[in-house]
Amino acid sequence: MNGTAITVLSDNRAAYGLEAEHGFALWIETAGQKILFDTGQGEAMPRNAETLGIDLGWADSIVLSHGHYDHTGNLPVALERAGRAELLLHADAIRTRYSIHASPKPIGMPLGAREAVRAAGDARCRWVTQPVELDAGVWLTGPVPRETSFENTGGPFYWDADGLEPDPILDDLSLCVRTNAGWAVCLGCCHAGVVNTLQHILRELGGTKILAVIGGMHLRHADSERLERTAAALEEYDIPYLYPCHCTGEAATAFLQERFPKAVQPVFAGLKISF
Numbered sequence: 001m002n003g004t005a006i007t008v009l010s011d012n013r014a015a016y017g018l019e020a021e022h023g024f025a026l027w028i029e030t031a032g033q034k035i036l037f038d039t040g041q042g043e044a045m046p047r048n049a050e051t052l053g054i055d056l057g058w059a060d061s062i063v064l065s066h067g068h069y070d071h072t073g074n075l076p077v078a079l080e081r082a083g084r085a086e087l088l089l090h091a092d093a094i095r096t097r098y099s100i101h102a103s104p105k106p107i108g109m110p111l112g113a114r115e116a117v118r119a120a121g122d123a124r125c126r127w128v129t130q131p132v133e134l135d136a137g138v139w140l141t142g143p144v145p146r147e148t149s150f151e152n153t154g155g156p157f158y159w160d161a162d163g164l165e166p167d168p169i170l171d172d173l174s175l176c177v178r179t180n181a182g183w184a185v186c187l188g189c190c191h192a193g194v195v196n197t198l199q200h201i202l203r204e205l206g207g208t209k210i211l212a213v214i215g216g217m218h219l220r221h222a223d224s225e226r227l228e229r230t231a232a233a234l235e236e237y238d239i240p241y242l243y244p245c246h247c248t249g250e251a252a253t254a255f256l257q258e259r260f261p262k263a264v265q266p267v268f269a270g271l272k273i274s275f
Contacts, residue, residue, distance in 0.1 A: 026038065
């Protein structure tokens with residue numbers, strides 16, 4: 001195919017006839033690659049793929065943006081159906097991890113998914129420690145440096161249930177595709193911060209233009225300063241298309257919609273974006 005097509009397979013909202021869930025997954029087709037980016041939480045992702053006529057067995061690569069349950073829940077299904085696909089992830093993705101509000105909540109990769117990673121072994125897994133080019137102009141960011149003063153991981157995340165070891169979520173990766181009009185950037189939850197991520201892409205991978213950003217920005221707990229400074233940075237990038245979804249949060253999405261009424265677009269499972 002010419003160009004790039006991105007289809008949302010799993011999100012908190014869904015088109016009529018498809019299933020919504022608190023999860024995220026994208027199907028990305030470029031000239032040389034078919035990529036499953038994250039695998040959702042429950043059964044919505046594979047069922048939506050089937051309804052949309054997408055065979056997961058076509059995948060050349062399965063990419064995990066990070067190791068939280070709502071992005072890795074269907075990994076065993078994906079690995080089984082896409083038997084020839086390479087799995088790309090950071091080593092921290094398989095660690096046990098928690099979110100602690102009133103009480104600890106396990107939020108790491110489900111046991112079945114961790115077992116599937118171990119069964120896949122090093123022959124099938126690529127452990128991402130730096131930017132990786134999957135195909136001509138198709139890149140994974142690798143771990144993103146945390147440089148801005150106003151961005152954080154977006155929540156009380158820890159390695160342990162007692163809250164003694166903060167989890168910096170260094171496994172947070174994004175995928176970007178170079179188009180003639182700039183980078184199309186796919187985020188998982190962007191725990192590294194969307195501004196940090198875009199800075200990293202332009203510095204490490206080149207170019208001066210971001211065409212589109214789609215995915216979770218984890219701004220649902222962001223204070224007014226972070227929202228304002230994020231919007232100011234996005235304004236400088238002059239991004240034509242913004243697709244905030246999943247963990248961005250309704251209030252933050254509404255804020256971005258007000259600031260960028262022409263750029264912000266609705267997102268739902270079943271949405272197809274072509275560049």
